[in-house]
Amino acid sequence: MRPRRGPGLRARLTLLATGLAAAVSGLLLWLGWMLVGGVIAAVPRLPPGTVVEVDGAPVAAADLGPALRDAAREQLLTAGGVAFLLVVLATALLAWVITGQVLRPLQEVTATARRLSAESLGERLALPGPRDEVAELADTFDAMLDRLQAAFDAQRRFVANASHELRTPLAVIRTEIDVTLSDPSADDAELRRMAGVVRDSSLRAQQLVDGLLLLARTESAGVHTCEQLDLASVAGASLRSVESDARSRGLRLIARNSPAIAVGDPALLERVVGNLVENAVRHNVDGGWVEVCTQAGPGTGVLRVSGSGEPVAAEDVVGLFEPFRRGGVARTARDGAGLGLSIVRAVVTAHGGTVHAEPVAGGGLSVTVELPAELS
Numbered sequence: 001m002r003p004r005r006g007p008g009l010r011a012r013l014t015l016l017a018t019g020l021a022a023a024v025s026g027l028l029l030w031l032g033w034m035l036v037g038g039v040i041a042a043v044p045r046l047p048p049g050t051v052v053e054v055d056g057a058p059v060a061a062a063d064l065g066p067a068l069r070d071a072a073r074e075q076l077l078t079a080g081g082v083a084f085l086l087v088v089l090a091t092a093l094l095a096w097v098i099t100g101q102v103l104r105p106l107q108e109v110t111a112t113a114r115r116l117s118a119e120s121l122g123e124r125l126a127l128p129g130p131r132d133e134v135a136e137l138a139d140t141f142d143a144m145l146d147r148l149q150a151a152f153d154a155q156r157r158f159v160a161n162a163s164h165e166l167r168t169p170l171a172v173i174r175t176e177i178d179v180t181l182s183d184p185s186a187d188d189a190e191l192r193r194m195a196g197v198v199r200d201s202s203l204r205a206q207q208l209v210d211g212l213l214l215l216a217r218t219e220s221a222g223v224h225t226c227e228q229l230d231l232a233s234v235a236g237a238s239l240r241s242v243e244s245d246a247r248s249r250g251l252r253l254i255a256r257n258s259p260a261i262a263v264g265d266p267a268l269l270e271r272v273v274g275n276l277v278e279n280a281v282r283h284n285v286d287g288g289w290v291e292v293c294t295q296a297g298p299g300t301g302v303l304r305v306s307g308s309g310e311p312v313a314a315e316d317v318v319g320l321f322e323p324f325r326r327g328g329v330a331r332t333a334r335d336g337a338g339l340g341l342s343i344v345r346a347v348v349t350a351h352g353g354t355v356h357a358e359p360v361a362g363g364g365l366s367v368t369v370e371l372p373a374e375l376s
Contacts, residue, residue: 010103014095021091022084029080036072105134109141121149158323162212169201169208176201214271214343225265231301231371232257232294234270238277239292246281252289260294262301262371264351269371272347273303275340276367280307285363300353301373306366312359320357320365321345344369 007015105127112125124145127138180186180194235257246253262269280290288308295302312320323342341357344367348355353371360366 009106010096010099013099014092017095017099018088018092022088025084025087029077029084032076032080033073036076037069102134105138109138112141116145121145121152162208162323166205166208169205172201173198208339212339225267226263227266228261228263229266229269231260231262231269231273231303234273235277235292235294235303238270238274241274242277242281246290249281249284250287251281251284254289254291256291256293258295260296260301260303261373262351262353263374264371265347268347269351272344272369273305275344276303276305276369279340280305280309280365283307283365284309288364296373297370299373300370303369303371304366306360307364308360308362309364311363312365314359317357317359317365321355341367 105125108125108127112123116123124142125138126142127135176194176197180190183190186194236255239253239255243253245251277290277292280292284290284307290305290307293302293304293306321341321344323339345355348369348371351371353369355367355369357365357367
């Protein structure tokens with residue numbers, strides 16, 4: 001933090017108010033001085049040769065006006081000078097006190113900001129009193145702290161969940177290797193079994209790392225490639241890729257695809273469609289159904305992926321887009337990394353689109369994505 005140079009805001013405001021009061025008082029004193037001279041000059045003239053007494057001293061009529069003018073101006077300067085000093089001192093004192101009261105909330109904001117750290121983001125100003133500009137600043141600061149705390153909490157959860165997800169396949173790999181090496185009678189079949197488990201666990205870890213990298217890249221770097229593509233053709237390719245899995249579980253695939261043009265990074269948008277279709281198949285029930293629909297909206301391309309499955313509560317739908325959430329339950333699925341819908345939301349947001357989900361009556365989930373159809 002750079003050191004502060006010069007007087008503080010309170011001192012500068014006090015000096016400004018005092019300077020303004022001094023300038024106005026000086027102007028008024030000068031105007032009074034001029035006004036007294038004008039008033040004395042308007043006194044009627046006496047006949048020539050007339051002598052009058054002023055303060056016991058004889059004064060010729062010709063010298064009476066200047067004498068009265070000089071005396072009046074001297075008294076005005078004496079009284080006005082005293083009043084000038086009193087006004088300046090009073091203004092400085094009042095300005096110092098008032099600015100101190102006004103700036104006290106700002107000092108509280110500064111003190112709070114200096115005390116804050118990642119472990120103490122729960123502190124808030126909650127400034128009482130009238131809702132003026134300073135109170136508005138304090139409320140804005142509190143709102144910023146709310147967003148920071150939410151971001152830090154999300155980061156902690158993300159790191160903790162990622163660590164847990166990575167630790168599981170690594171622990172499986174190490175356990176399988178240790179058990180196999182400690183068995184002197186391990187044959188080829190046992191070694192092959194161990195190699196298969198290690199391969200599956202390493203593949204799971206690789207998928208998790210790839211998903212984390214894609215999520216981080218999308219959220220930080222945004223979209224650099226913008227091309228037009230038809231969501232209908234992408235959806236058709238994604239359905240073909242899951243046909244075997246769907247057939248083995250007795251799932252019915254329904255395609256209602258009409259042309260739906262979207263603009264963006266083709267690889268990322270293909271990942272969006274693929275993730276939604278794969279999730280609909282993975283989290284389905286045996287003998288269920290999956291429906292994929294694409295259509296053109298007003299200036300958008302619309303993709304809707306729906307599927308049967310376990311019932312999902314409406315209040316749990318928003319949480320499904322958080323990392324490592326699967327079917328409303330955190331870190332319980334035996335396959336997948338739990339990043340599918342998180343990646344979908346990040347990619348759609350980076351493209352300037354919208355995504356929302358809603359439960360399906362009888363169980364399951366429907367996810368709708370709207371993407372811009374034209375270059376902005």
